Amino acid sequence: MAALDQAKILELPEGLPIRPLPPLTAVRAFEAAARLQSFTRAAEELSMTPAAISYQIKQLEARLGLTLFRRLPRKVILTAAGEQLAPSVAEAFKLLQGAFSTVAERADGELAITALPTIASSWLVPRLGQFQKRQSDLHIRLDTSVPLVDLNLGAFDVSIRSGSGSWPTMDAHFLLPDSYTPLISPALAASTGGIRTPRDLQGRRLLGRASVWKDWFDQVGAAAVAPSTQAGMDFGIEHYDVTAAIAGEGIAMASPLLFAEEIKRGQLVQPFPQTVQPTDGYWLAYPSANARAAKIRAFTRWLLTEARTALEAYPRPAIASAIPAG
Template sequence: MNTVHLNGLRAVEAAGRLGSLAAAAEELGVTPGAVSQQIAKTEAQLGRVLFERSPRGLVVTDAGRPLLARLSTAFAELAEAVVQARRRDESVLTVSVAPVFAARWLVYRLNGFAERHPEIRLRIDATTKLANLDASDVDLAIRVGSGGWPGVRSELLLEQEVFPVCSPALAAGLRVPADILKLPAVIDEHAMFSWEVWLKAAGLSGARMTVRHTFNDASLALDAAIAGQGVMIAWQTLAGYAVMKGSLVAPFGICARTGFAHYFVTSALRRESKAVIAFKRWVRDEVEEGMRQLAAIPAPSSVPPSSP
């Protein structure tokens, strides 16, 4: 080990796992050029070519493949050792979630978790940045996507469905799905889907919404919808609480699947703690109950008007 620098081995492992110099540089906090130099030095020290450079990125050579597999395992063990050394209180559970999920779903329910598990103290890391679950103190993440992410364990929580939401005042003028086209739309520009997903399910494929406001944050777009500024296409965990409280209405009762879903994401190398298992069970119970409550709310425009 005295003949091969540890920083070089870190650069080799990160580049091999992530498949590019840029991604490795971002993880290690250095420049792509520095990663490239470290790899070159390590290859010279080992007397082996570990990567072939191609237009699509780095390709691991036959000589490099067994080394990379063992390096990944070794660095994961080192990372786990550091995490355990830093963790002063085993009763603290660190959960990484997107800020919009934290603000619009999780915070309303945290008292329920505290009542069920007073022995566990939660630390919520609200960020869209993907955590390195092998090397950080994050015990569990909840993310939206297609699942199957490499290097982690993902478990389906809730398939994402979308539907329009608007203020009760705007909903009062809606009778049939085509009436939605008369309303201005507020748009979350970072959404992973478009209005067409729902319009197609409603038999309005190809129709266009008139956009009033665009936001770079889903939570702000939802606030605009609550304020009566237009109609938004939203999903269960974003708008469910506001619909149940009556500050938003989901007309027509038509939902459309986006092909994405909410997933629990944990390290594939670390065993799940009792706290992680308890939190997952609680979240799943809360999601199932919330979906039952949401489904029980009748869509105003699906109820025939009362006789005079």
């Protein structure tokens, strides 16, 4: 919308009634005839006949109750009313052309992605440069808003979200499981002799959503020894919970898949293989109407390959199987 932002838009004086606009075809015919000072040349530009141009302008004049052109034998000349109207109409069409050009440029040259913060920062961003190298003509724009974005509004091309994968008017492809398990820094785990059973979590600060912690203790058969989460902390974004865990501030309930690199580097340890899945996983989604767009097809192929590679490198762990409470 840069053209609209930069252009000076005239506002109607306060109290002036807003009348219904005339048909766009008639206005377009007037603009071309006024600019070219010829019905014939306007007809050639708009792929119409001179008679059709004349008819459209007569319709416009009848609607306004004004004569816009003086018809001379070999040319047309704007009347005073036509001269008053022509500059504003020309400016309006320039604004429209600028707006449509901006939209077309974004549609062709930009891939706009909206994704949840944690999967964006921990998994997508470290890989996204590889895709941009393959599609060097594309500008990549990433949004990490938590609220769900309506892709049908056109501001974004694709979305990476968690949920069921069933959304009206959307095509969705499964990417990764939304799995959670306790993650802790090695130093904190060793400070009290290690974490071997759920009972060892008692007295520790728990980071993350209390509801997911409860589900994990319930599903591994350790509800009786579950510590209170009231003294814990929930930063609202999983990535922040893990950052605190790496700093030794507590034990995060987080995805071992999204933080596989931190586990591999020894910044975190996963004491238990068991995980819980509060949703059906992470999905790539986009409007079904845009499924054939070249940039969306290319991104989908690349992202699904990346997801398969990540799953193969980190096999899906056991889910909801009981472990001794200790």
